[in-house]
Amino acid sequence: MSSSSGLASATIMGYFLRLLQLFSTCLAFSLVATTGTWRETIGNWSMFIWCFCFVVTLLTFIVELCGLQFLWPFSWDDFLINYASYSTLLCLSASIIYPTTYLQIVPRGSSWNHAIAATAFSCLASVTYATxxxxxxxWPSQITCYVLPMPGLLKGLENFVACVIFGFISNTSLYLHQPALMWCVAAYSICLFLGAVALLLYLRGYSNKLPICFPIFLLGLALFSIFLYASALILWLLYQFDKNFGGQPQRSNDVSCRHHHLVCIWDQRLVVAILTVINLLIYVADLVYWARWVFIRD
Structure with a gap:
């Protein structure tokens, strides 16, 4: 009896959180869409985050309401906690990036108030997903989640930082003019794709069906990703900031920074470089973890 009561309360709690998530993300992108303060690359990224979270949360709510979880090929609990974890990070990034980019350039008035309100609802979405x-x-259950243990946390951080990088390089003028910079984008894409594949292999239960041990696979994946990110970091720094390679070493030389934009093109280049360093360090930590697991654990 107590078990049934607990399950009922858990379902009610899940519906309540889901409705709050739908409410906050819907209002966030609706407020921004009505003011037109998103028609730049960074704004596009924030709008994508809110719309994506709203759509996936709505589908999740419908599946739970209709009791269709059995149709999902993976563990439903694992999906929920992984999705909620990523949505927390994504909405948090939008809550920081959007106001930092727009509140300084939007004139005071209804548009400014809408931007403030959208930021508040984005923060609310982050809180509800984190909750x-x-x-x-x-909740006492048989969750074997990939996000909560240390390797899963590292993988989640790697994918999250990569998503933020893509938010900044959505401005194609940063790299389309130079093949070396296009390689950097390819490196970010490959690492994100392989990270998603590793996550799906775990959730689908195929981690033990690979021709090699799964920890060895993750060790090789971390090593390969380090190579890609190291090459991307070197090329990005050379071709974006070294004058000999056509870069701009000083912010004052960037014409876009002379306009009253808080985050100009030069700033975007710098942020991508910083995020590349951060993700490279996370991959190094990932490599160290799996190296210890494979070579020292026994």
Whole structure:
């Protein structure tokens, strides 16, 4: 009886969080869409985050409401906590990037008020997704989640930082003029794709069906990703900031920075470089973890 009561309360809690998530993400992108303060690359990224979270959360809500979880090929609990974890990070990034980019350039008035409100609802979405993560983790169940252990946390951070990088390089003028910079984008894409594949292999239960041991596979993946990110970092720094390679070493030389934009093109280049360093360090930590697991654990 107590078990049934607990399940009922868990379902009610899940519906309540889901409705809050739908409400906050819907209002965030609706407020921004009505003001037109998103028609730049960074704004596009924030709008994509809110729309993506709204659509996936709506589909999740419909599946749970209709009891169709059995049609999902993976563990439903694992999907929920992984999705909630990524949505927390994505909405948090939008809550930081959007106001940082637009509140300084939008004139005071209705548009400014809408941008403030959209930021507040984005923060609310981050809180509700984070609450769902904490609630699922605290609920006594047989969750074998890939996000919560250390390797899963590292993989989640790698994918999250990569998504933020793509938010900044959505401005194609940063790299389309130079093949070396296009290689950097390819390196980010390959690493994100392989990270998603590793996650799906785990969730689908295929981690033990690979021709090699899964930890060895992840060790090789981390090593390969380090090579890609190291090459991307070197090329990005050379071709974006070295004058000998056509880069702009000083912010004042960038014409876009002379306009009243808080985050100009030069700033975007710098942010991508910083995020590349951060992700490279995360991959190094990932490599160290799996190297210890493979070579020292026994």
């Amino acid at each position: 769902e993560v904490a609630w699922i983790y605290a």
